[in-house]
Amino acid sequence: MLKLYYATGTCALATYMTLEEAGADYSAERLSFKDNQQNSPDYLAINPKGRVPALVTDRGVLTETPAMLAYIAQTFPKAKLAPLDDPFDFAQVQSFNSYLCSTVHINHAHKMRGARWATEESSFADMKAKVPQTMGACFKLIEEKMFRGPWVMGDQFTICDPYLYTLSTWLEGDSVDINATPKIADHFKRMSDRPAVRKVMAAQKA
Amino acid sequence: MLKLYYATGTCALATYMTLEEAGADYSAERLSFKDNQQNSPDYLAINPKGRVPALVTDRGVLTETPAMLAYIAQTFPKAKLAPLDDPFDFAQVQSFNSYLCSTVHINHAHKMRGARWATEESSFADMKAKVPQTMGACFKLIEEKMFRGPWVMGDQFTICDPYLYTLSTWLEGDSVDINATPKIADHFKRMSDRPAVRKVMAAQKA
Numbered sequence: 169m170l171k172l173y174y175a176t177g178t179c180a181l182a183t184y185m186t187l188e189e190a191g192a193d194y195s196a197e198r199l200s201f202k203d204n205q206q207n208s209p210d211y212l213a214i215n216p217k218g219r220v221p222a223l224v225t226d227r228g229v230l231t232e233t234p235a236m237l238a239y240i241a242q243t244f245p246k247a248k249l250a251p252l253d254d255p256f257d258f259a260q261v262q263s264f265n266s267y268l269c270s271t272v273h274i275n276h277a278h279k280m281r282g283a284r285w286a287t288e289e290s291s292f293a294d295m296k297a298k299v300p301q302t303m304g305a306c307f308k309l310i311e312e313k314m315f316r317g318p319w320v321m322g323d324q325f326t327i328c329d330p331y332l333y334t335l336s337t338w339l340e341g342d343s344v345d346i347n348a349t350p351k352i353a354d355h356f357k358r359m360s361d362r363p364a365v366r367k368v369m370a371a372q373k374a
Numbered sequence: 375m376l377k378l379y380y381a382t383g384t385c386a387l388a389t390y391m392t393l394e395e396a397g398a399d400y401s402a403e404r405l406s407f408k409d410n411q412q413n414s415p416d417y418l419a420i421n422p423k424g425r426v427p428a429l430v431t432d433r434g435v436l437t438e439t440p441a442m443l444a445y446i447a448q449t450f451p452k453a454k455l456a457p458l459d460d461p462f463d464f465a466q467v468q469s470f471n472s473y474l475c476s477t478v479h480i481n482h483a484h485k486m487r488g489a490r491w492a493t494e495e496s497s498f499a500d501m502k503a504k505v506p507q508t509m510g511a512c513f514k515l516i517e518e519k520m521f522r523g524p525w526v527m528g529d530q531f532t533i534c535d536p537y538l539y540t541l542s543t544w545l546e547g548d549s550v551d552i553n554a555t556p557k558i559a560d561h562f563k564r565m566s567d568r569p570a571v572r573k574v575m576a577a578q579k580a
Contacts, residue, residue, distance in 0.1 A: 227462040235468035242461035255448040256433040262441035270476040291497040313422045
């Protein structure tokens with residue numbers, strides 16, 4: 169059985185939702201960032217990066233959201249969560265998820281995690297102040313150049329959708345108006361109504 | 375035929391080397407960052423992100439290094455550049471590449487690209503000063519927890535190797551002593567001797 173380590177409000181929710189969408193047999197264990205559980209010796213033995221998510225499988229531990237999402241799509245092919253038989257289409261899915269991971273998530277992280285990249289309080293404040301602009305620009309680019317509709321990749325729901333949704337939940341806190349990107353705002357509403365998403369959003373707050 | 379857009383000294387070299395290792399029929403076009411060619415209207419029509427690499431295929435354009443590397447591995451299976459038939463092993467390859475993309479490359483980017491995330495010169499200097507520490511910590515983690523040897527994933531050379539090598543070429547400029555991570559230092563030497571790597575390193579400087 170698969171076991172997911174996650175924390176409330178983090179990108180780990182994308183994997184959580186994808187496991188649920190896939191119909192996987194899994195358990196989810198919440199870590200408290202407030203109590204710094206991600207840096208406990210027990211958890212560092214699972215994921216030496218001290219981050220979430222981590223997915224424990226029968227073969228070993230996987231980390232990094234784009235890798236985990238592709239893994240779930242490949243191991244639950246009946247759920248049709250990615251175009252597994254077409255390398256170009258699959259690469260487009262991966263490209264979208266890599267952009268979320270390495271650009272969008274990173275921009276967001278500069279609001280609260282400035283200490284990863286700088287030392288001075290003034291730098292943290294400076295970084296934090298720019299987040300609405302960088303996150304707004306990313307979502308505008310997604311809306312105009314990447315999002316096909318009704319789902320990210322078009323007619324087929326894929327692993328891109330829970331990942332985009334997860335990052336969309338951060339917009340309000342980042343002072344970005346989701347309605348400035350109407351296609352993504354509509355996607356957010358439709359995602360919120362999916363049983364898998366409702367279940368995970370309720371579970372992570374319980 | 376495939377066409378790669380790259381710039382000297384960037385992560386695009388990982389894709390360039392992988393195309394060469396795969397024996398692909400491709401051309402490579404260099405952009406000058408000094409002349410801001412990555413933001414020219416012609417290039418933005420190819421890659422609206424204004425970044426390299428971009429890989430033009432018969433089906434359309436691909437961006438984001440981890441997606442492009444997996445695509446090359448999947449479309450040139452005889453080159454055996456990834457464990458394509460084992461979703462768990464493939465996920466480990468993808469996890470490694472995602473870490474390089476979203477953590478290691480990002481740390482490096484804070485040396486010269488601080489304006490992506492902040493506004494003040496003092497913040498840029500603060501970010502720049504921390505790069506040796508963050509890059510050193512990443513390479514220590516790779517050395518101790520990820521790198522299997524003789525190649526990143528063990529006996530089999532994969533798409534992780536040119537990507538790690540590409541980021542290793544940044545260490546000297548980032549004031550990180552590669553010899554602090556002897557396995558990676560040895561990997562760097564062996565990679566430097568590969569014909570594909572020599573060819574690309576020469577071509578990008580020519």
